[in-house]
Amino acid sequence: MELSAEEWKMRSAQTKAKVEELLKSRQGREALAEALRDPPYSAPAETKDQAAKTLLLAMSAFREAEIKDATAFLGEEAQNLLMKYLYRFWGQSLPAKTNAQLFVWHAALVSQAGTGCIVRVLYDWNWP
Amino acid sequence: MAHTLAPYLEVIRTTLNAALCLQNYPSQVVERQSRPEIEFKDTAAVILKPLTIARDENERCLIEPSVNSVRISIKVRQSDDTEKMLCRKFASFFTQRAEHFVVLRRKPVEGYDISFLITNTHLEEMVKERIVDFIIEFMEDVDKEIKDLKIALNTRLRAAAAAYMSQFSQRG
Numbered sequence A: 001m002e003l004s005a006e007e008w009k010m011r012s013a014q015t016k017a018k019v020e021e022l023l024k025s026r027q028g029r030e031a032l033a034e035a036l037r038d039p040p041y042s043a044p045a046e047t048k049d050q051a052a053k054t055l056l057l058a059m060s061a062f063r064e065a066e067i068k069d070a071t072a073f074l075g076e077e078a079q080n081l082l083m084k085y086l087y088r089f090w091g092q093s094l095p096a097k098t099n100a101q102l103f104v105w106h107a108a109l110v111s112q113a114g115t116g117c118i119v120r121v122l123y124d125w126n127w128p
Numbered sequence B: 001m002a003h004t005l006a007p008y009l010e011v012i013r014t015t016l017n018a019a020l021c022l023q024n025y026p027s028q029v030v031e032r033q034s035r036p037e038i039e040f041k042d043t044a045a046v047i048l049k050p051l052t053i054a055r056d057e058n059e060r061c062l063i064e065p066s067v068n069s070v071r072i073s074i075k076v077r078q079s080d081d082t083e084k085m086l087c088r089k090f091a092s093f094f095t096q097r098a099e100h101f102v103v104l105r106r107k108p109v110e111g112y113d114i115s116f117l118i119t120n121t122h123l124e125e126m127v128k129e130r131i132v133d134f135i136i137e138f139m140e141d142v143d144k145e146i147k148d149l150k151i152a153l154n155t156r157l158r159a160a161a162a163a164y165m166s167q168f169s170q171r172g
Helices: A004-023 A028-035 A047-061 A066-071 A077-092 A098-115 A115-120 B003-021 B081-096 B121-125 B130-167
Strands: B052-055 B059-065 B070-077 B113-120
Touching: A004 A028, A004 A047, A028 A047, A028 A066, A047 A077, A066 A098, A077 A098, A077 A115, A077 B052, A098 A115, A098 B003, A098 B052, A115 B003, B003 B052, B003 B059, B003 B070, B003 B130, B052 B070, B070 B130, B081 B113, B081 B130, B113 B121, B113 B130, B121 B130
Parallel strands: none
Antiparallel strands: B052 B059, B059 B070, B070 B113
16 A cells, blocks of 8 residues: 555554554454554554554464464455564564464464465565 | 473474475576575575574574575574583584585574575475474474583583592591
8 A cells, every 4th residue: 555654654553542442342353453454564664663563462462272263263364464473573582472472373373374374475575 | 491392393394394395496697507596696586585483582593485495594592601612513513514414504694503505406305394304303402412412511520520629538
């Protein structure tokens, strides 16, 4: 989507507000879907970081047992985007506990979407 | 933290299975040659995004795929100077014999302890799943070996120190 830097910033702030609201009302899956809508591919770096933080917030609301169902709930585009974010998070030197949670997410995504999900991520030039 | 090693290795295994889909790609720069693109980086379009899988800052794995080659770099957890030294010696033991390992790279990538380079010619001779198994086993064994070496080193050190100091013990 072709938007200016300012518009991306506003949109990212809106998404953050919506996600926080949904998390407060315990709608984890909707919050996750909202955080994975409209990926900021052409936004500047801080907006991308902001969007990544929002997604991490939405993801940390899930317990281990719920993660598998949550990934089944997402569509294909959202699953690919989530996979890209997983690899981005691992490159960011997060604490070990968060990384361990992300392993669970990865395993759940692969069991839902298969190895093809990773291949689609590898061969896509747009990364969040 | 051995119980969390299994999910980490599982993620690496699935990612490698996806990344090791290689085909021959003749070099666009040099005639009649095909070179591992991830090393030579002749054509930017065939080099894919590098993927990091990290357990924490000190234990990570970098997978750099391209159309005809994949480079896998591993950073092993080293908690103190003894383990750092052991890891260095262990890695240099393998890298000096790299031609026997075929897929090992002689120098690790900057910031990592050991690197592998797998090309499409390797995949023509060897089974992909077995190569992935080899790399995962290698990662498990490196951790175990360094811990065992450290324990053996400390045991020998204590025995040698005790034997030496016994000559100064009170005698009569």
